Amino acid sequence: MTTTEPERTGPGEPRPAPGARRAPGQGLTWSLRGRGPEDVPVLADPGPPLGRPAGPATGRGVRVCVVDSGVERDHPLIGPLAGSWVVVKDAESGEITVEPTTTGDTCGHGTACAGIVRRTAPECEIHSVRVLGERFSGTGDVLMAGLRWAVEQGFDVINLSLSTTRTRFAQELHSLADSAYFARTVIVASAHNTPVESFPWRFASVISVGSHQEDDPELHLYNPDPPVEFFGPGQNVTVPWLGGRTIRTTGNSFATPYVAGLCARVLSAHPRMTAFQLKNALYLSAANVRHAPRPSTAAGDIRDDSEN
């Protein structure tokens, strides 16, 4: 597997390499014994006001990885990919590897997701990791390997319009999602379309997305009653499909890349934002989140303000 060092190259400085990419005990800050605030300075990006990226935010310099069924090569609505990979499981040894591929998409689903990312963040870099379409891979280990690989590459945003119901992967996926979160790789994951337990969208360290039923293609909502945290446009969405054409389709799968694209746009304008800042930006800019005025009280004066 390659280990290209990920650096966001948008406006501002390249993002600092986060310590969480290292193995435990190798540079992680476990305590501040013997060190003070001046030893751990942080140069922050406050992020966009009210969570909305400014007009020119196009995703430029942001690396997005679509973990799915592959992406059709040179689809007119997607353009060339920055990288195309496939997860292969050896039939005899069971060994799982990630290899470069030119095979495109085996079903259209990954092409649809990549197209929505492209539409939302036109100038982002799109990479594809194919985890479907080889030997039947419904057991989850190929998905697991593809996601792990993408996290290791340090992509800024990973779109995962898939989940696994196999509970034996839950713990491993949870650790992986947490590693990604600390390493500033944002996993945007589809909630299952039916009310079943599946992973990793259930975890708080990912951005989980379901579909609302509104026609507005630029509407996202925050769910005050998670586990699904956000809703995006996923009903009757026009998407690129195999053969250079488009179809219309419905499902959480297609709401997710819209939110992934939003993340790419925000990050292109504010490359130093952390995963929790990004989630906050989505929260603040959600159409159903209203901003109550601040209580007009003096500092330290705490009282109930019935008008808020």
Add this chain to the structure above:
Amino acid sequence: MTQRTDSAPSLSPAAAPDADAPRSELLQSVVDVARAIFGAEASSVFLLDEEADELVFQAVSGQGEEFLVGRRFPAGRGIAGWVATSGEPMVVDDLSADPAFDRSLAESTAYVPNSLMAAPLISDSRILGVLEVLDPSPQARSGVRELDLLAMFARQAAAALRVITPERVREAEQRAASGAGLLEGARREDALKLLGSLERLLRGTG
């Protein structure tokens, strides 16, 4: 789209012809009901043959009924393949807008849908196959609610199917041979009753 290629000589490698009869009856009922729910041109059930890594047409209602049963295609391909691998339902529309698509599919099935809904047959976390509905009536497609309805129906069908899987049929036959059981017949009846009542319910309210 799904590739529909070679004809398979038997319905399933795991099933003997007589053991397969109740299952065929059940699956035919599933596709007939699915077609009725969505006012569709056709409906089909594919079962997953894990060893061959293929999906097999097991029952068809409507267009293609006469010649599709038994055909196989690779399990990781097409919309049915994605549904079988991901365990998620899916709806696509405007499929036939592109003439290139018409040609490729028409060659193998002689029927080109404009829209298609597919849901996995999942029981006890195991994916048994895929239920597809082709060209549902315009009122009955493309929405999140329709997707939910198809997924719910597929889950019920999978539960019924699991009651009479070939493995269980074989076990029942072994028990019968040793003089111990008539359970299989009762289970089959339960499963068919379940679907029958659902069909009445849906027809009554639809």
